[in-house]
Amino acid sequence: MEQDNVLAVMGSPGSGKTTTAVKLALSLAAQKKNVILVFCDPFTPVIPAILPADTVHDTSIGSLLTAPGLTQTQILNACVPIKESEYISLLGYCGGESLTHYPKITRDKVVEFFVMLRHLSDYIIIDCASVFEADPTSIIAIEMSDAVLKIGTANLKGISYFQTHSPMLADSRFRKETHKTVIGNLKVGQDWEAVSGQYGGVEYILPYVAELEQQDNELSLFYPLVQPESDSYRKAISSILQEIFSVQSASVPVVPTIQTERKAKAKSSFKLPFARSKGEF
Template sequence: MNTNQLLAVWGGSGAGKTTTAVKLAMELANHKKNVVILMCSFTTPAPQTLLPGTATEGKSLGELLCLPSISQDAILSRCIPFGKSSYISLLGYKSGDNAFTYAKYSKDRAVDLITLLRHVADYVIIDCENVFSFDVLSAVALENADAVLRLCTCDLKSLSYFKSSLPLLADARYRAARHIKVLSIVKPGQDSGEYKNTFGGVSYTLPYVPELEEQLRAGQMMNVLCTKQAEPYNAVIRDIANGVLLGIEPEAKPKKVLPALPVLSGKKLIKDFSLQKILPLKKPQPKQKQKSKPEKTDKRLFDKLRIGKGGRP
């Protein structure tokens, strides 16, 4: 199985792109891998959402893209450590930035940034802007990523978004047919089967987890999801990290071994389609010797005896 170093996470608004990117980075950190999460949105800068109260002055992605040239040191100086983790860093816009805060940059500048990020960290996860047609960095990420995680949700809004957006990725360089489709935030009772068919099949399904929503609201995304309800979600995140990024083959499920038939003494198993019965084995009866029938005596012998005794022939 091939490994992918650079993963782009893309989908409509509210599809869970940022939370998925963070939880995947945390799973990679469990394997002691250095991860940079590149956050492209300038409308809602993610670093302030994930780490409220963290100083971001002088650590803006916009400032980095406007430099005369980009270096690895310039990138590292603008990365924000994610909580207490020594393996995860965030790179995004700072609070107050918008589309007009910085000068426009070229596609070549975006390519340079992504190329350098490959040398800075073991893995790069790019949280793409949903309106990528107006964001050069997101468009370049979708074109140059090793793999793209396409997040879909079970609602008409998601269907409408992809109907409008996918034609923009029709060019072969985007390799849209190779996107890894994920059904995200699936709530209990939702008819996910119909949406899976509509999206052309999905590879993974991420269930809705109230604890995850609470973490995002409280700015505690660096905490591990520990409720029993979050176990299926954690399992899927682990599967995506292993299968898409780390290249770890899924463990083969042990085959069920049928129990051996009991050895019965003096009994036998009789299988009936309606029920199972265990009946006692009938002991073989010893064969009885048949009494030999007396041979029929020839009548002429009696005639001779009678003659010998003076009888008449």
């Protein structure tokens, strides 16, 4: 049997799903593992919100999920490389898009996409949309992933979200009991123990760290966290990877410094997005 390599990150709005997915990917990349980060959200496309406006992103995940005959080459061509790590590439909706730009996305097509995807990289990390009623991609990602991180906030908003959305994952195919529960973006004054029972227990805490908010504002989420105050967050990310993929954290980050110039990426007809490929294609 193939090794587990697909992780879905789901959870309540603003709980830190995207931030966590990116930091998990960076930690894997620091160990020279290829990662495809998939941003499922068609309602607020993520790539234009976390990369500079000059990023070349010409093929949307929307066209992959509605392509009549999807191929591995098409998926790889749609991958957006990032300058901070040759090991990470991204798939997601383009800026200004919505689901109305595409024919209806079917379950069969999403399944086909995820079946192909797992063979294209060492690891696949899927950042799910918090609302998955209107688009099948996130909920099928939760169903098909080897592991699921469920992130909620330590407040009534997070609890209310899960009260509404947990019943949608009640079917045994979602293996809800295996999901790892995380309290994300935990701020000073919030009491995670007080909400733990509502979440059915909590396995990890991702504390609020100011450096993350700064990175979000500066579009530098793909740079490592360097402040000593961010240590507890870094440690939690390492522990999650250790438990889910049995990956130990690397001591030296291989991502470049913030001064590195972004090079415009002209995409040729077919180009590997990675330093090396995983499978045959």
